[in-house]
Each structure stands twice: as C-alpha cells, then as structure tokens.
Amino acid sequence: MTVDRRWFIGLIVALVVSLGANLVVAGIVVAHRWVPPPPPPFALGGPSATEGLFGQLSPEGRDVVRETMRATRKELRDEFLALRESRKQVKALLEADPLDQAALAAALDHMNAQNAAIQARYQRAFVEVASKLSVEDRRRFKPSRADDGRPPRPEGAEHGGPPGGPMLDGPMPDDMPPPRP
Known part of the structure; x- marks a missing residue:
C-alpha cells in the first residue's frame, strides 16, 4: 500500500466519522426545536x-x-x-x-x-x-372522574371513541377492561 492510498483511506474514514457526528448533532437540534417537550409531571394540589x-x-x-x-x-x-x-x-x-x-x-x-x-x-x-x-x-364544579371512575370524555366522544376517531363495534367481553379515552 502506498502513502497516497493510506492517506486516501484515512480521509474517507475521517469524513464518515464527521458525517456521523454531524447527523447526531442535527438530530439533537431537530428534536429540541420541533418536538414539543413532554408535559410536566402531575403534582397533586399544585x-x-x-x-x-x-x-x-x-x-x-x-x-x-x-x-x-x-x-x-x-x-x-x-x-x-x-x-x-x-x-x-x-x-x-x-x-x-x-x-x-x-x-x-x-x-x-x-x-x-x-x-x-x-x-x-x-x-x-x-x-x-x-x-x-x-x-x-x-x-x-365538575368532578374529575365520571361515576364509573374513568376520566370524563371530551366533547363529541359520547360513544366511547375520540372525536372523529374510530369506534368499537360489537359487545366487549366481560373480562376486558373498557378502552381508555
């Protein structure tokens, strides 16, 4: 292997490592800029x-x-x-x-x-x-829970599904819990 060839392989390796580092940094920037932050933890009574x-x-x-x-x-x-x-x-x-x-x-x-x-x-x-x-x-005053212990459903979701979302068809088995809104 000649010196020119070693230099060329080293340059390619350095470029690939640099590209990978740039992609990681770009991913972090995109995640912080366009992805909304998670909601704060719920503090009872706050x-x-x-x-x-x-x-x-x-x-x-x-x-x-x-x-x-x-x-x-x-x-x-x-x-x-x-x-x-x-x-x-x-x-x-x-x-x-x-x-x-x-x-x-x-x-x-x-x-x-x-x-x-x-x-x-x-x-x-x-x-x-x-x-x-x-x-x-x-x-x-509106309580935070319905009579059956589940949170109240949003407006338009009286039938068990999200507003404009898919609905469940047919009866549910007795041992299956109800879907969460």
Whole structure:
C-alpha cells in the first residue's frame, strides 16, 4: 500500500466519522426545536392541578380552593413523609430473604391505614371548600372522574371513541377492561 492510498483511506474514514457526528448533532437540534417537550409531571394540589380540577370556578372560588388545599398539604406533610418511610419498609421487606409474611402483611396494613387517613383528611378539606364556595361555583364544579371512575370524555366522544376517531363495534367481553379515552 502506498502513502497516497493510506492517506486516501484515512480521509474517507475521517469524513464518515464527521458525517456521523454531524447527523447526531442535527438530530439533537431537530428534536429540541420541533418536538414539543413532554408535559410536566402531575403534582397533586399544585396550581396546575387546582386549575385543571376547578378551572370553571370564579376567581374567588379558585382562591378558596387553592388556599384550603395548600393548608391541607402543609398539615399533611409529616403524614406524607411517614407514608414514604412505610413504602421503603415494604420494599425492604419484599427484598428480604427469607420473606417474613407476617411483617409484610403488617407493614402493608399500616401503609393502607396511612393512605386512608390522608384520603379522609383531603375529603374533609373538600367538604370545607364546598362549604365556602358560592352556590354558583358549586353548580359549575365538575368532578374529575365520571361515576364509573374513568376520566370524563371530551366533547363529541359520547360513544366511547375520540372525536372523529374510530369506534368499537360489537359487545366487549366481560373480562376486558373498557378502552381508555
């Protein structure tokens, strides 16, 4: 092999590597420029959650909801930290060898009791909010879940499909869950 041929092969390798690097950089630029960012994680009780759940309320009603839920979150801070520790304990018990079934069952019962206490406190806060809202705001309030536990369907999707989208034909088997909107 001559020096000219080695130089030519080295140049081709360098060009291919450069082309690959440029394509990677171009892909990153395109992804950041034209692909929308992912939505932020859902934070229960944050301003966006409050606005989403109670967006139809008057400004005064939204302020009542926001302040009451903020106070409830502050009140429950220690309970949330204790729940986090309970979850860590359950994880540790699951990973232990041998598995202590009695301790795991007790830890799960304790964690469920903590969850129930937190949920009960949020329900009392909801009752407190409802008592402070005007009649008009209570009428405008739309729960975030339908009676069957699923989120409400968007306008135009009363028959189970997305607006203008495909519909499911025929009955569904009893063991199959309903489609998500």
